[in-house]
Amino acid sequence: MTLSAPCMLVIGRNGQVATALQEMGGMTGRPIVALGRKDIDILSEAAVTEALKAFDPQVIVNTAAYTAVDQAEDDKDAAYALNAEAAGQIARACERLHKPLIHLSTDYVFGTDGAPFREGDPTGPINVYGASKLEGERLVREACEQSLILRTSWVSGAHGRNFIKSMIRLSRQREVLTVVDDQRGRLTFAEDLVKAIFALSDRFVQGQAMPEDGLLHVSNEGEAVWADVAEFAMHQLKLAGEKYATIQRVSSLEFGVKAPRPADSRLNIERFSSLFGEGLPQWEARLTSLWPAIMKAVSVEDNC
Numbered sequence: 001m002t003l004s005a006p007c008m009l010v011i012g013r014n015g016q017v018a019t020a021l022q023e024m025g026g027m028t029g030r031p032i033v034a035l036g037r038k039d040i041d042i043l044s045e046a047a048v049t050e051a052l053k054a055f056d057p058q059v060i061v062n063t064a065a066y067t068a069v070d071q072a073e074d075d076k077d078a079a080y081a082l083n084a085e086a087a088g089q090i091a092r093a094c095e096r097l098h099k100p101l102i103h104l105s106t107d108y109v110f111g112t113d114g115a116p117f118r119e120g121d122p123t124g125p126i127n128v129y130g131a132s133k134l135e136g137e138r139l140v141r142e143a144c145e146q147s148l149i150l151r152t153s154w155v156s157g158a159h160g161r162n163f164i165k166s167m168i169r170l171s172r173q174r175e176v177l178t179v180v181d182d183q184r185g186r187l188t189f190a191e192d193l194v195k196a197i198f199a200l201s202d203r204f205v206q207g208q209a210m211p212e213d214g215l216l217h218v219s220n221e222g223e224a225v226w227a228d229v230a231e232f233a234m235h236q237l238k239l240a241g242e243k244y245a246t247i248q249r250v251s252s253l254e255f256g257v258k259a260p261r262p263a264d265s266r267l268n269i270e271r272f273s274s275l276f277g278e279g280l281p282q283w284e285a286r287l288t289s290l291w292p293a294i295m296k297a298v299s300v301e302d303n304c
Ligand SMILES: NC(=O)c1ccc[n+]([C@@H]2O[C@H](COP(=O)([O-])OP(=O)(O)OC[C@H]3O[C@@H](n4cnc5c(N)ncnc54)[C@H](OP(=O)(O)O)[C@@H]3O)[C@@H](O)[C@H]2O)c1
Pocket: 011, 012, 013, 014, 015, 016, 017, 018, 035, 036, 037, 038, 040, 041, 042, 062, 063, 064, 065, 066, 067, 082, 104, 105, 106, 107, 133, 152, 153, 154, 155, 156, 160, 161
């Protein structure tokens, strides 16, 4: 490994987590190369192997995924290609070159009962997205010895597309927003998730102990239903003197979502807290501190 070699290769470039990794890497002097869909064919093990040889990273982080949960119901092949097949190809390339892999997965690998879910709990996805991600987990674990499956949930933040930014934009157009109040889970801010990813990649590079079963759950502390998150966002707009909307709570059935989602997909995050001695901050406090950055991102994107 040469001194100028990047320490982290990120698969995915413009997504929420990939962008946050590059931003935080830049701020902390951590060399990162990020490859998006235009840069690499992740369905080809040979192409991934070539990239690993060219950049010689110390750790690979796979953030690439088909994340459109409703669309996946009608686009099953594309969801499986990206979430399962490509994940397997990346894992095989990592194994071939003895590189550690952090692979991101989701709370939606779990089903209807048992939240908050521990890492070893039985899975049972109830939508195509969750099933395709679960198959990706299986292929990664099968192919790559030095792999960590990092399951996270409800990713939000300043970058990319997410629920909170959608609520802000919709509140400018409408007086009332209908939001489901029968899906419980845990928000994860990409800005905090990337700190966890850096800490985990350091553990890999330094040869420190990792979870033996190769699984770890991470999210911010606290829990909510989507309507709580929307109301909190509207409260922030109100405090800032901006236009805001009234949140009307509805059931998933009334809202008419295409893909079924677990009523409670909270991840148990105790293993993460034990590993690092502390968890990620409470979501309400974190949303408050990130609010200016989120508003700035919405404004910059809308003026582009
Ligand atoms: N979003 C959530 O709420 C959530 C919840 C739980 C788990 N996760 C997991 O967390 C990870 C990151 O999610 P995210 O929110 O950052 O996703 P995202 O914002 O939807 O971004 C998806 C990423 O996938 C990349 N990608 C898509 N098709 C690709 C292709 N053919 N080749 C290479 N890259 C491709 C995109 O590449 P470009 O950069 O080129 O656009 C983008 O960087 C995923 O594994 C996801 O399943 C997300």
